Amino acid sequence: MKSSTLFKKNKNKLKTQNQKIIDCDIHNFIPSNETLYKYLPQRWREHHQMFGLRGHLGSFYPRALMNAARHDSWPPSGLPAGSDLDFMKYQLLDLYDIEFGVLNCLFGVGGQLNLEYGAALARAINDWQIAEWLDPEPRLRASLVIPYEDAELAAEEIDRVGSHPGFVQVLFLVRTREPLGRRKYHGIYEAAIKHNLPVGIHFGGAGGGPLTGAGWPSYYIEDHGGMPQAFQSQVISLVFEGIFEKFPLLKVVLIEGGFGWMPSLMWRLDNCWKKLSQEVPALKSSPSSYIRKHIWMSTQPMEEPSKPVYFKQLLEHLDASDRLMFATDYPHWDFDSPQAALPAGLDDETRKKIMSENARTLYDLN
Amino acid sequence: MAPLSDNDLNDLFWINQNVIDCDIHNEVPNIEVLKPYLSDHWRSYIEESAFRGPDSDDYPEGAPTSVALSFRKTGSVKGNLDIGELREGLLDKLKIEFGILNCAYRVQAVHDEQLALTLSSAVNQWQVDTWLSRDTRLRGSIVIPSQNPMLAVKEIDRWGHDSRFVQVIMPVRSLIPYGSRKYDPIYEAVVRHGLVLGIQFGGSPGHPSTPSGWLSTYAEEFASMSQVFQSQVMSLIVEGAFDRFPTLKVSLIEGGFTWMPPLMWRLDKEWKGLRRNIPWVKKPPSEYIRKHIRLTLQPIDGPGNIQQFLEVIGQLDSEEMLMFSTDYPHWQFDRIEEAFPLGLSREVTTKILLKNAQSFYRF
DSSP states (O other): OOGGGGGGOOOOOOTTTTOOOOOEEEEEOOOOOHHHHHHHHHHHHHHHHHHHOHHHHHHOOOOOSSSBBBBGGTTSSSSOOOOOOHHIIIIIIITTTTTTEEEEOOSSTTTOOSSHHHHHHHHHHHHHHHHIIIITTTTTEEHHHHHHOOOOHHHHHHHHHTTTTTTEEEEEEEOOOOTSSGGGGGGHHHHHHTOOOEEEEEEEEOOOSSSSBBOSSSSSHHHHHHHHHHHHOOOOHHHHHHHHHHHHTEEEESSOOSSSSSSHHHHHHHHHHHHHHHTTTTTOOOOOHHHHHHHHEEEESOOOOOOOOHHHHHHHTTTOOOTTOOOOOBBBOOOEEEEEOOOOOOOHHHHHHIIIIOOOOOOOOO | OOOOOOOTOTTTTTTTTTEEEEEHHHHHOGGGGGGSSSSSSHHHHHHHOOOOOOOSSSOOOTHHHTTTTTOOOOOOTTOOOOOOHHHEEEEETEEEEEEEOOOOGGGGGGOOOHHHHHHHHHHHHHHHTTTGGOTTEEEEEEEEOOOOOOHHHHHHHHHHOTTTEEEEESSSSSOOOTTTTHHHHHHHHHHHHEEEEESSSSSOOOOOBBTTTSSSHHHHHHHHHHHEEEEHHHHHHHHHHHHTTTTTTTTEEEOTTTTTTHHHHHHHHHHHHGGOOOOTOOOOHHHHHHHEEEEEEESSSOSSSSHHHHHHHHTTTTTSSEEEOOOSOOOOOSSSSGGGGGOOOHHHHHHIIIIIHHHSSOO
C-alpha cells in the first residue's frame, strides 16, 4: 500500500523564519532486493543471489538504532526508513518546506571487493535514483554513486549518467582503501570536472584497515564520533598530494564530517608545510589557501561549543561563510532540524548563506 | 581575555622564569649502545640476524623537523646528541628546573615480545647511565613493551621506585586503542607508582596511520598524527579507563593541542546522544579530559594571529591543561626565545611554564 493513502498531506508546514532551506544530506534507501533486481542485469542478479554483497568485513559496529534511523522515520507503508518517497515528502520536504534536497545514497557500492560487481551495482542504484526519486520529485537532486576503488570503472559511470540534470555530485564514502590524494583516484576527479560535478565525501565506508590510526576501537560511539578523524586525514591527503594544483577546478564537499576541527587542521597544515614543503613541492601556496578555495562542508552533525561565544569564534577562525551548507541527515537518528540547528545570534546574511544560498551556488540549484 | 599589553608581547620576558620542559628527546643512536645491557643470547641473536632495531621511523634523520638547524652541529644528527650538547643547547640556556626525557625507541614495533621486553630493559638502563645519572635536572620516561601489558608491568615495577623516572611512555599509534581493558595492568602499575602515562607522537603498529589507508609522505603523516591522538582520547574516555583508574594521569606529547576544544565539543555531543551505550561514563567527556589529560606545548598547531590563538587557548576552558615543552632537538622554532607563544598573561604563562607540570608529575 502506498504511504500516501495512510496519512493526510501535511498542512502544517514548519516555517523557519521565512528562510529558504536547501538540505544537502538526505538518505534514500533501497527498500529490497526485488527493487534492486529491477535495475540489475541477469548476470549480476544471479551473482547477488549466490554471494550477496562482499566488502571489507570486520568493520561493523551495531548502531544505536536500527539502520541508524529515527524511530519515527519508519514509514507506515512498512518499508525501511528512507525508502518511501511519499513519506519523505510528508516528514521532511513538505514539513520543513525544503526547496531542494540532495540525496546521498549510502548503498555499499564503492566498498565492494569485486570491482565489476561494484560497477554493476552503481549503475543499478543510479538508474533507480533517476526512475524512482529524481523523475517523480522535482525538489530532489542526487549524488551519483561510483565504484570509487577503480577510477576507470568509476569514470565510465560518471560519463554514463553525469549529464543527467538530477545528479549534482559524485559520491565517495570517507573511509576509502587509500587516502584520496593518491594517484589511483585521479581519473575520478578528471571525470567529475568534465561533467562539472563537485566530489562529495560522506561519513562511512570501510577501507579494509582499522577505524583509527591506533587500531580498532570497541564502540559505535567511537565509529560515529571518530569519523571526523577520517575526514581530517582525507583533507591532509588531498592538499599535500597537490590535488588542487593538478585539478584547479575540483570542488570537494565534506558531508557529515563536522567542521569544528577545520581551523585547527588548517593551522596545523600551514605550520607543517613551512617546515616540510620540500617533500610536497606541488604546493604553490599555503595548505589553508587551497582549503578555502576548494573545500565545502555540510553542517550536520555540528560540533556544539560549550559557550555561544566559542561558536562565534569558531566561525571566524573557519572563515567559511561561503562554504558551509545546511544538512539534516534525514532519516538518521542524529537528524538536525532546520529550525534548531544553527545557534541563535548568527547574522541574517550568514544564516541565509548557510541555510540555502551556498548550496544553491555550488550545486547550481534553480 | 584582557587586551594585550606591550609587556606580554615582549618575547623574552619568560626567559628568566623557572621552567619544566616536558618533552626532550634522548634518542638511542643505534643498537650498539644497548649491547652492553643484553644477555649473551640476545646479543648473539642481534649480531647473527643483523637486527638494527625496531622497524620505526618517526623522525627521519634528514628531515628538517627532526633536528633544528641551530641544534644541528657538524656531525650532529638525530641520535648523536649527548649530554654536553643538551646542556649547552637547552638546559643551561633556560632556567630548567626539570627536563623530562621522552625516549622514542619503538620496542612496540618488535613482534617478538620477549625481545621487546629485553630491549626496553636495556634502553631504560641506558637512559639511567647516559642521561639521568649525569644531570640532576633530568627526569626519564620508562620505555615499555606495551603490546604485552603483562611484560610491560615487569619493566614498570623495575623502575617505578626510582624517582628519576616520572612517566611511562607509549607511542600514540598502537595496535589496539589505549582505552581497552587489555592495558589495565599497565595503568594499575602506573597509578600505583604515582607515574604519569605519556602518549607520544609516532609508533609503527603495522596498520595504516589513517582510517583510509597509508599516506604517501612524511609531511602528511606528521600532520595526521593529531587525529590519532584524538582517537586515543576518545578511547580512554569511552572505555572507562578513567572510571577504572580515577587517579590515572595522561600527558599527550608532541601532538598539538588546538584540536582539543572541538574534540571536547564533539565528544560531549556524542555522549549526550549515545551515553546509554556506555553507561559507565558518568560525566561529559570534557570533564574527564580537563581532569585527567594534559598536553605539551610544542609543536604549536595554532594560528599566527595572536588574538585567535588566545581564543583557542581560552576554549580549553582550563588554565591547567598546557605544559611547556621545547621538543628539543626537533625543529619547532628557530631560536629558544621563540619556544613560548606571545600574548598570554603572566599568570597563565607561569602555569604553563612551571606549575601545571609541577602539580602533575612526581618531582
